[in-house]
Amino acid sequence: MKNIKLTTEQKVDLEALHDASRDGRVRDRIKAVLLRSEGWSTSMIAQALRLHETSIVRHIDDYVSKNKLTPENGGSQPYLSKTQTDEVVAHLMLKTYRCSYEII
Numbered sequence: 608m609k610n611i612k613l614t615t616e617q618k619v620d621l622e623a624l625h626d627a628s629r630d631g632r633v634r635d636r637i638k639a640v641l642l643r644s645e646g647w648s649t650s651m652i653a654q655a656l657r658l659h660e661t662s663i664v665r666h667i668d669d670y671v672s673k674n675k676l677t678p679e680n681g682g683s684q685p686y687l688s689k690t691q692t693d694e695v696v697a698h699l700m701l702k703t704y705r706c707s708y709e710i711i
Contacts, residue, residue: 611644611671618644624676632678636666640676643667
């Protein structure tokens with residue numbers, strides 16, 4: 608993996624975003640990008656941040672290809688409609704089940 612070339616302005620912006628962010632996952636992604644731009648290897652970054660090296664590679668690739676720093680994972684489509692979900696929640700507020708198969 609090649610080093611990332613960041614301008615001074617990009618580095619300052621990333622540092623400011625790091626300071627402002629309350630989400631540790633976002634801060635770790637920012638640190639990974641900044642450290643890679645300073646010539647650190649992915650294994651060194653992984654060790655310093657106590658993350659798996661494949662996570663570091665993915666974070667850096669996400670930033671380079673999509674300018675992505677947040678851990679947004681699209682999620683999946685719900686199986687129930689909004690009305691059905693509301694009905695299940697209301698029911699569960701009234702009755703407690705010991706096992707999930709009882710709810711199903």
